[in-house]
Amino acid sequence: xxxxxxxxxxxGAVGEAILEGIGDxxxxxxxxxxxxxxxxxxEYLVGDVADDEDVxxxxxxxxxxxxxxxxxxPEAPWDSVLANNIDGTQKMxxxxxxxxxxxxxxxxxxxxxxxxxxxxxxxxxxxxxxxFLLDGSEFPRPGNLYGVSKATGExxxxxxxxxxxxxxxxxxxxxxxxxxxxxDYERGxxxxxxxxxxxxxxxxxxxxxxxxxxxxxxxxxxxxxxSLDRAREVLxxxxxxxxAHFEGEDRVVEPDA
Amino acid sequence: xxxxxxxxxxxGAVGEAILEGIGDxxxxxxxxxxxxxxxxxxEYLVGDVADDEDVxxxxxxxxxxxxxxxxxxPEAPWDSVLANNIDGTQKMxxxxxxxxxxxxxxxxxxxxxxxxxxxxxxxxxxxxxxxFLLDGSEFPRPGNLYGVSKATGExxxxxxxxxxxxxxxxxxxxxxxxxxxxxDYERGxxxxxxxxxxxxxxxxxxxxxxxxxxxxxxxxxxxxxxSLDRAREVLxxxxxxxxAHFEGEDRVVEPDA
Numbered sequence: 001x002x003x004x005x006x007x008x009x010x011x012g013a014v015g016e017a018i019l020e021g022i023g024d025x026x027x028x029x030x031x032x033x034x035x036x037x038x039x040x041x042x043e044y045l046v047g048d049v050a051d052d053e054d055v056x057x058x059x060x061x062x063x064x065x066x067x068x069x070x071x072x073x074p075e076a077p078w079d080s081v082l083a084n085n086i087d088g089t090q091k092m093x094x095x096x097x098x099x100x101x102x103x104x105x106x107x108x109x110x111x112x113x114x115x116x117x118x119x120x121x122x123x124x125x126x127x128x129x130x131x132f133l134l135d136g137s138e139f140p141r142p143g144n145l146y147g148v149s150k151a152t153g154e155x156x157x158x159x160x161x162x163x164x165x166x167x168x169x170x171x172x173x174x175x176x177x178x179x180x181x182x183x184d185y186e187r188g189x190x191x192x193x194x195x196x197x198x199x200x201x202x203x204x205x206x207x208x209x210x211x212x213x214x215x216x217x218x219x220x221x222x223x224x225x226x227s228l229d230r231a232r233e234v235l236x237x238x239x240x241x242x243x244a245h246f247e248g249e250d251r252v253v254e255p256d257a
Numbered sequence: 258x259x260x261x262x263x264x265x266x267x268x269g270a271v272g273e274a275i276l277e278g279i280g281d282x283x284x285x286x287x288x289x290x291x292x293x294x295x296x297x298x299x300e301y302l303v304g305d306v307a308d309d310e311d312v313x314x315x316x317x318x319x320x321x322x323x324x325x326x327x328x329x330x331p332e333a334p335w336d337s338v339l340a341n342n343i344d345g346t347q348k349m350x351x352x353x354x355x356x357x358x359x360x361x362x363x364x365x366x367x368x369x370x371x372x373x374x375x376x377x378x379x380x381x382x383x384x385x386x387x388x389f390l391l392d393g394s395e396f397p398r399p400g401n402l403y404g405v406s407k408a409t410g411e412x413x414x415x416x417x418x419x420x421x422x423x424x425x426x427x428x429x430x431x432x433x434x435x436x437x438x439x440x441d442y443e444r445g446x447x448x449x450x451x452x453x454x455x456x457x458x459x460x461x462x463x464x465x466x467x468x469x470x471x472x473x474x475x476x477x478x479x480x481x482x483x484s485l486d487r488a489r490e491v492l493x494x495x496x497x498x499x500x501a502h503f504e505g506e507d508r509v510v511e512p513d514a
Contacts, residue, residue, distance in 0.1 A: 078347055090335055115419035139396060142416045152409045159399045162372035
């Protein structure tokens, strides 16, 4: 990737993990929704993903987009996810294909498939001995309207890939926490994504050869109900972390260790 | 179904086919976007599906919804399908679950999966000897932004079913024409839906026992690439028409015959 990479939603946790891990490996163009508290060490702009002019300025001259921007709250109301997540993602895709951007990495979410976690399946599906596994080919089952918006972003990517040829990688991001997995939260341990693995899977998505993919973005946890097969096979993803390594006596209990 | 059935988009061709076929079998409440040219023979209201008050008035007292309303143009621009199809469908679902409506029949479309018709597969997939078949479990591949909006409506239905228990039947409607199949248009013949079969599949969707379904709404055409298995098995759909019966010497050539 020689051209700059646009990173939208650069002020969020996923953006932080990416810049910490692979900030030196690319020329970045960061997009923030509101002015950053500290001066970024990369080129940046402040703008709204639902504003055509801001979006056109954001994609100008970039070779790839990592699109993280949107309302990140699982409990976000419909009007917000309709504008920020659905309309914002369509505008970003439209501008990207207009600009001739080569690839688009989209931050989807475990919430796009949260309703697979039925009362009948849980909590067993969060445990190592259970064999329920989602592989990314599923018709979405969102657990909330935020998840509906994320699934819609995947469908938009399918359309823009099929119609315009842009390479699209949707990463259904699990539970990202810095340092150690969520404590006393089996679901979060099953879908833990460490900061280094978050940066690594996005680097894979910027480098690998693919057309349209939906992969799960989690660490190599012993307990998981998301398959890593597609991420390993197509992206070359090699996660280094595993929430099981933080259990028992070795468990790290201090926050942000 | 003892309570009235709300039929939105009652002024369109699908609504016309339904009312011609099963107009006498139910107590209807029709919703039109603009005032109908002729006085309807059923209770009706005029309103906008993206208007909360209109939608609340529409669902009041009904036991089921057949939701056809929306911008029906395959080439419709994003802003229109975002407002009329995506936002309008969410508002209709939200109001329906608030009202305690039992089931929701959603007019999805062949355009939700139109991009499966790749250059490599066509025109062979439109012909009887080809074995390519979609069964409704596919991740959507819309061929246009209208198709994106229809796929999003399916995802919304999945969410409202999982979260609120409302029964949902998505019908991916093929090419509806009155009287005879499209002429000199293989794709349209493969996905033809006759007026009687259109009314019948909607009656099935009002009567059958199911939780969440995605079915294809086409006649029993010899040449087809949409499976009717789910519609037959779950809905009890028994189509009476077949586009192949209109070929050769028996072919009906006058419009609206």
